[in-house]
Amino acid sequence: MAKTVKLADVAKAAKVSQGTVSNVFNRPDMVSPEMRERVMAAADSLGYRGPDPRGRLLRAGRVNAIGVVTSDYLRNFFENGYTRRFLAGIAEECERHGAGLSLVSAQNDEIADWNIRTAVVDGFILNCVVEGSRLVDLAARRGLPFVAVEFPPESGFNVVAADDDQGGRLAASHLIGLGHRRIGILSLEFDDSDKTGIVSEERAAQARYSPTRKRLHGYRETFAGAGLDPRSIPIYETFNDRETVEAGVDAVLEAVPGLTAFLCMSDVIAIAAVHHLQARGLRVPEDVSVIGFDDIDDAASLDPPLTTIRQDIEEKGRVAMRKILGASEGEPVSSVILPVDLVVRRSTGPAREP
Amino acid sequence: MAKTVKLADVAKAAKVSQGTVSNVFNRPDMVSPEMRERVMAAADSLGYRGPDPRGRLLRAGRVNAIGVVTSDYLRNFFENGYTRRFLAGIAEECERHGAGLSLVSAQNDEIADWNIRTAVVDGFILNCVVEGSRLVDLAARRGLPFVAVEFPPESGFNVVAADDDQGGRLAASHLIGLGHRRIGILSLEFDDSDKTGIVSEERAAQARYSPTRKRLHGYRETFAGAGLDPRSIPIYETFNDRETVEAGVDAVLEAVPGLTAFLCMSDVIAIAAVHHLQARGLRVPEDVSVIGFDDIDDAASLDPPLTTIRQDIEEKGRVAMRKILGASEGEPVSSVILPVDLVVRRSTGPAREP
DNA sequence: ACCTATTTTTGAATCGATTCAAGTTTGGTA
DNA sequence: TACCAAACTTGAATCGATTCAAAAATAGGT
Numbered sequence: 001m002a003k004t005v006k007l008a009d010v011a012k013a014a015k016v017s018q019g020t021v022s023n024v025f026n027r028p029d030m031v032s033p034e035m036r037e038r039v040m041a042a043a044d045s046l047g048y049r050g051p052d053p054r055g056r057l058l059r060a061g062r063v064n065a066i067g068v069v070t071s072d073y074l075r076n077f078f079e080n081g082y083t084r085r086f087l088a089g090i091a092e093e094c095e096r097h098g099a100g101l102s103l104v105s106a107q108n109d110e111i112a113d114w115n116i117r118t119a120v121v122d123g124f125i126l127n128c129v130v131e132g133s134r135l136v137d138l139a140a141r142r143g144l145p146f147v148a149v150e151f152p153p154e155s156g157f158n159v160v161a162a163d164d165d166q167g168g169r170l171a172a173s174h175l176i177g178l179g180h181r182r183i184g185i186l187s188l189e190f191d192d193s194d195k196t197g198i199v200s201e202e203r204a205a206q207a208r209y210s211p212t213r214k215r216l217h218g219y220r221e222t223f224a225g226a227g228l229d230p231r232s233i234p235i236y237e238t239f240n241d242r243e244t245v246e247a248g249v250d251a252v253l254e255a256v257p258g259l260t261a262f263l264c265m266s267d268v269i270a271i272a273a274v275h276h277l278q279a280r281g282l283r284v285p286e287d288v289s290v291i292g293f294d295d296i297d298d299a300a301s302l303d304p305p306l307t308t309i310r311q312d313i314e315e316k317g318r319v320a321m322r323k324i325l326g327a328s329e330g331e332p333v334s335s336v337i338l339p340v341d342l343v344v345r346r347s348t349g350p351a352r353e354p
Numbered sequence: 355m356a357k358t359v360k361l362a363d364v365a366k367a368a369k370v371s372q373g374t375v376s377n378v379f380n381r382p383d384m385v386s387p388e389m390r391e392r393v394m395a396a397a398d399s400l401g402y403r404g405p406d407p408r409g410r411l412l413r414a415g416r417v418n419a420i421g422v423v424t425s426d427y428l429r430n431f432f433e434n435g436y437t438r439r440f441l442a443g444i445a446e447e448c449e450r451h452g453a454g455l456s457l458v459s460a461q462n463d464e465i466a467d468w469n470i471r472t473a474v475v476d477g478f479i480l481n482c483v484v485e486g487s488r489l490v491d492l493a494a495r496r497g498l499p500f501v502a503v504e505f506p507p508e509s510g511f512n513v514v515a516a517d518d519d520q521g522g523r524l525a526a527s528h529l530i531g532l533g534h535r536r537i538g539i540l541s542l543e544f545d546d547s548d549k550t551g552i553v554s555e556e557r558a559a560q561a562r563y564s565p566t567r568k569r570l571h572g573y574r575e576t577f578a579g580a581g582l583d584p585r586s587i588p589i590y591e592t593f594n595d596r597e598t599v600e601a602g603v604d605a606v607l608e609a610v611p612g613l614t615a616f617l618c619m620s621d622v623i624a625i626a627a628v629h630h631l632q633a634r635g636l637r638v639p640e641d642v643s644v645i646g647f648d649d650i651d652d653a654a655s656l657d658p659p660l661t662t663i664r665q666d667i668e669e670k671g672r673v674a675m676r677k678i679l680g681a682s683e684g685e686p687v688s689s690v691i692l693p694v695d696l697v698v699r700r701s702t703g704p705a706r707e708p
Numbered sequence: 709a710c711c712t713a714t715t716t717t718t719g720a721a722t723c724g725a726t727t728c729a730a731g732t733t734t735g736g737t738a
Numbered sequence: 739t740a741c742c743a744a745a746c747t748t749g750a751a752t753c754g755a756t757t758c759a760a761a762a763a764t765a766g767g768t
Binding site: 050053055056057064077078079084085089094098101105111115141143 | 403404407408409410411412415417418419427428429431432433438439441442443445446448449452454455456457458459461465468469471472473474495496497
């Protein structure tokens with residue numbers, strides 16, 4: 001393939017204008033059948049298969065593809081139980097609309113800036129569970145439309161989020177209803193300071209990440225309504241990974257003698273906590289109950305099956321994709337809050353006696 | 355944002371040439387510090403954040419992104435145990451090289467043609483486990499470099515594949531060594547004819563999909579070496595999904611009275627087979643042994659843990675990405691065959707007496 | 709001050725397509 | 739035959755950046 005064949009070459013070979021060749025490929029109804037055949041014959045003889053997407057992109061301005069941005073490593077898209085489901089929903093909606101899908105890593109500041117600035121996409125879906133403000137800033141500066149998932153709905157951007165407050169309330173109510181009073185919380189990150197450990201009252205009041213703040217708000221509101229002092233219930237901030245969850249389980253068990261239950265802000269945390277409790281010789285739920293959040297695939301197949309707050313993660317992905325496609329069509333900015341449900345399985349049971 | 359600020363606008367505001375502004379952003383070492391400051395000041399005052407990737411793409415010709423193509427639905431990238439691992443490897447290597455990653459669906463002929471023709475990428479990684487020829491044709495016609503994963507290594511293209519022959523030999527040898535003689539095979543697809551069911555000898559000789567053909571060849575070679583007539587061992591062609599695997603298990607159990615083992619061409623097939631055998635009241639491995647191929651994540655956590663042929667799926671993804679990046683740099687076409695190993699867990703045991 | 713080598717800057721052409729107002733052709737009707 | 743409306747075709751400008759040979763500027767040595 002010594003030389004690229006251009007649309008202009010086809011036009012010359014067929015002795016027609018470039019505009020006509022463009023119409024043959026893009027708007028065939030606007031061209032007479034004879035002309036269509038003439039142009040296709042010329043294209044075939046030159047080995048031209050259709051317009052080069054690079055030329056089209058510059059002139060038309062759009063590429064019909066969306067970038068999904070994560071602040072984690074790209075491989076997390078294929079590994080993390082929550083993220084996989086979210087992406088599956090996005091992928092399904094992409095295919096329904098014939099849109100392309102690009103994966104964009106924002107794993108550190110430098111990479112994020114470069115990738116968001118140079119990705120050839122029409123808009124972004126930002127996975128803002130953690131580090132959302134950074135992603136939102138960068139996307140806004142790129143000047144393309146974006147949807148911020150799990151960003152504060154009151155922020156004024158296009159947002160899709162689960163009802164995290166309600167999820168927190170349902171989870172805490174479930175444990176209270178089972179008689180639990182000595183409870184520990186294993187949380188998601190509060191902000192981007194890479195801090196892990198027992199959370200002070202001051203820090204708890206200043207959670208910057210919306211899911212963390214709202215789930216905690218739901219938990220605490222419910223404790224207060226049940227006559228429990230929210231400040232008596234320790235919070236351990238984790239990185240949503242096995243190592244910090246294990247450290248958190250150990251620390252909270254030590255801080256609350258006779259603890260009977262853990263509230264976990266994600267199923268990934270809950271699953272790691274169950275495994276660690278069992279490794280310490282504690283039975284779930286007989287000795288310690290564990291409730292998660294998300295209802296990812298692994299929740300039901302855990303031994304024992306995990307009680308959790310269910311959000312339709314795939315629907316979140318689908319709604320986010322529909323919103324970004326709509327934003328490109330000029331739809332007004334709005335927020336969508338998705339409902340959550342309590343799913344009782346076998347990781348929670350009545351509180352044991354002291 | 356009423357009007358897009360272009361590089362040319364910055365050049366005018368800073369009273370320098372467009373070439374200089376381009377150099378400031380792309381080759382800052384070639385510009386004097388004073389000039390750099392002057393241009394950046396102008397850019398900042400105009401709100402210009404850097405070159406528009408669309409203009410760059412057309413002139414520079416490259417976008418520094420790779421498209422991964424599947425002949426399945428896009429969501430399969432996030433759901434199928436084998437595919438997820440493969441993509442995780444690709445994603446990791448992408449990030450290491452600062453390259454973008456696009457997911458490209460080739461789910462049917464029309465979509466495949468359009469998507470491969472219009473994807474804004476520098477090259478493709480084709481997931482050719484099934485329907486590889488179609489994908490290879492389309493990618494070749496697009497005129498971009500590509501890597502065909504699990505395409506026949508002798509095809510002359512850039513190929514990355516597991517040593518499927520050897521994997522077949524290891525799996526069959528393992529069962530023979532355990533005393534199994536009444537064996538059934540649950541295979542992947544033979545060609546694109548959407549056919550499922552017991553495979554005739556004629557069809558078995560004409561498998562067009564390389565992984566199917568080579569794994570079967572390894573199985574049969576080993577049977578022959580052990581004095582077993584390969585034609586006495588039925589093959590059931592599945593779609594690598596639960597439904598056809600269950601039908602295959604039932605059909606093969608009926609065709610081979612006293613059958614003691616299944617050879618499954620993927621772990622996805624093997625896991626579905628184990629579940630179905632157990633649902634039929636058969637014990638694995640006491641009544642029927644099952645061996646898979648791939649060693650995906652779910653293999654070890656199956657009950658009982660699955661004996662399988664292990665291939666380093668992530669390494670396959672990494673190698674494929676390195677090859678496509680190298681192809682874009684002018685590296686010669688070549689094939690890479692990745693080694694496989696037998697991993698004995700608890701889904702295989704000695705053949706029971708008749 | 710002059711010369712040479714190196715560094716910096718220039719700017720028109722190029723990349724390949726789409727766009728859309730104007731021009732041309734065709735078909736139907738009076 | 740003439741006129742009008744609809745269908746079809748035209749083609750230069752535009753999209754926004756990079757390129758690279760030539761021109762200009764700078765620095766160092768004699």
